[in-house]
Amino acid sequence: MSLKRTLVGIVRSYESTGDRAKDPQLKTHYYQLTRDKAWEEITSSLKKIQGYKVLHEVASVGEITMEKRTFTGRTMDITVSVIQVSPSKAAVDIYSASRGGLGDFGANYRVVKDLYAVLDKKLAAYKTE
Numbered sequence: 001m002s003l004k005r006t007l008v009g010i011v012r013s014y015e016s017t018g019d020r021a022k023d024p025q026l027k028t029h030y031y032q033l034t035r036d037k038a039w040e041e042i043t044s045s046l047k048k049i050q051g052y053k054v055l056h057e058v059a060s061v062g063e064i065t066m067e068k069r070t071f072t073g074r075t076m077d078i079t080v081s082v083i084q085v086s087p088s089k090a091a092v093d094i095y096s097a098s099r100g101g102l103g104d105f106g107a108n109y110r111v112v113k114d115l116y117a118v119l120d121k122k123l124a125a126y127k128t129e
Contacts, residue, residue, distance in 0.1 A: 014108055029091070041122060046118075094116065
């Protein structure tokens with residue numbers, strides 16, 4: 001992780017992905033799957049990750065709410081959104097925010113990268129740019 005990312009983390013306690021993200025690792029990820037198939041694969045993958053707790057799933061909206069406790073005792077709230085872009089293409093965006101206090105020293109950035117790594121590994125055959 002870069003020094004810039006750590007400095008940003010001193011004051012910011014959230015991270016989100018999107019099409020317009022300046023950091024290439026925070027760009028929306030696309031998969032050549034229908035939303036329903038992507039939903040099944042993503043929810044099953046997220047439920048298996050140790051250290052994360054799935055709190056709520058809303059398949060009709062395409063959102064999964066999770067939480068993760070850090071070693072310092074802070075709680076991070078994470079929302080994974082699965083969006084249908086076309087009949088055979090789905091997009092995945094992630095929002096992660098820490099509760100309380102000032103900054104997270106890049107913890108939310110690492111969570112987003114870790115979750116994308118898990119999803120990309122599981123859905124490698126379907127990943128598009």
